[in-house]
Amino acid sequence: MGTGPVDGAPARRPRKDAVRNRAALLAAADDLFAHCDSPGDITMSDVAAAAGVGKGTLFRAFGDRSALIGALYAARLEPLEAAVAHGPPPLGPGTPPAQRVPALLDALLCFKLDHRHLVLALEGAGADSSPYRAEHYGRWHALLCSALAGVPGLADPGFTAHALLAAVRADLVEHLAGECGTDREELRSRLREFVERVLAGP
Structure with a gap:
């Protein structure tokens, strides 16, 4: 006879x-990515030490670096995704496309500006680093x-x-904001003009 939970029994809560x-661990990783020179510099040992736990605890909690980065990204993106799914205009459902599409792209740009190194780490994490295969990319593309x-x-x-x-890819945002020194409001303005031209058609 198996030793797993009986069907219908409540799942065990995490300790x-x-x-x-x-x-x-999430707070430590968030702080390290926010203040690093390059996201590739942040190791699992760095995160464990900053959180005051052993590496074994970190690996038990997340499995590997890719999963840690994905969990942190999802936690930071959650308020934006909630606003998109259930919030009022201009992000929420029911907003006319001419207003919603620019608002969605602006919100995503601002998120990537606020979390530049984390998003760069996410797109470069793991063996399959293509951002187009990531779950979050699929959700935003479908939206x-x-x-x-x-x-x-x-x-x-x-x-x-x-x-x-593509206009809000992490590497492009990093190039424009980090290497070219384009300020936040100018980037937002340029993106808004680009989106409006696309929506206007030929």
């Missing part, structure tokens, strides 16, 4: 120390496709969604 360690489908005369919402998301 309080495990929950506490996970929160400490933009849905909104763009309501734009009159737009022939290919799928390709247009890819093109718009």
